[in-house]
Amino acid sequence: LAKTTQPISMDSYEGQEVNITCSHNNIATNDYITWYQQFPSQGPRFIIQGYKTKVTNEVASLFIPADRKSSTLSLPRVSLSDTAVYYCLVGDSLRGGADGLTFGKGTHLIIQP
Amino acid sequence: GAGVSQTPSNKVTEKGKYVELRCDPISGHTALYWYRQSLGQGPEFLIYFQGTGAADDSGLPNDRFFAVRPEGSVSTLKIQRTERGDSAVYLCASSPWSSGSRNEQFFGPGTRLTVL
Numbered sequence: 457l458a459k460t461t462q463p464i465s466m467d468s469y470e471g472q473e474v475n476i477t478c479s480h481n482n483i484a485t486n487d488y489i490t491w492y493q494q495f496p497s498q499g500p501r502f503i504i505q506g507y508k509t510k511v512t513n514e515v516a517s518l519f520i521p522a523d524r525k526s527s528t529l530s531l532p533r534v535s536l537s538d539t540a541v542y543y544c545l546v547g548d549s550l551r552g553g554a555d556g557l558t559f560g561k562g563t564h565l566i567i568q569p
Numbered sequence: 570g571a572g573v574s575q576t577p578s579n580k581v582t583e584k585g586k587y588v589e590l591r592c593d594p595i596s597g598h599t600a601l602y603w604y605r606q607s608l609g610q611g612p613e614f615l616i617y618f619q620g621t622g623a624a625d626d627s628g629l630p631n632d633r634f635f636a637v638r639p640e641g642s643v644s645t646l647k648i649q650r651t652e653r654g655d656s657a658v659y660l661c662a663s664s665p666w667s668s669g670s671r672n673e674q675f676f677g678p679g680t681r682l683t684v685l
Contacts (some may be wrong), residue, residue, distance in 0.1 A: 488671060490651065497679075498679075501675025502674065541611075547672070549600075549664070549672045550671050554628060556574045556604065559611030561609070561611050
């Protein structure tokens, strides 16, 4: 059973706010939600992480409802350079091993002029 | 500071040959991870080191794959008797493995392996 489900692809335009939602119905009590971004021919890059409510950094915001069965990555005022694949992961790598390291296929976000 | 580096960036080999892929993690990072990424797929976990020991190798597909990290820093992923299905980008990541950086990994650019 997949730990997370995300849309395969999304389109938007420069200057718009983009919200990518990830479903994780079986999230465990101690799991964290982590998002990565990957450009072609590069390794993934950590964007943001949260446990509950809202987290904001200089790049994005992460909204997590009280039941934690989903989360939404929000990218404000996107530009062409935000075109990339975005991955949602749940787990806790501090438990050791492969926990929290399942990437799935991600969401391919395409930003148009 | 320097990020995670991987060598070579590209490796072309023939079916049945042996290859070694190298990863230099960020200095001081105790955790090191290897992933494999095929076209159109997300990274697939292979093995995780905590210090010198392989803490979890459950992602290695079979016994042709092996990885070492003898001094707790540089790691080498070794593939014996390569097959065409081994062609992929092999990614390495490191992490300081602390509660302040939970789930935050720093990835290298990857090694593109092509088996002819």
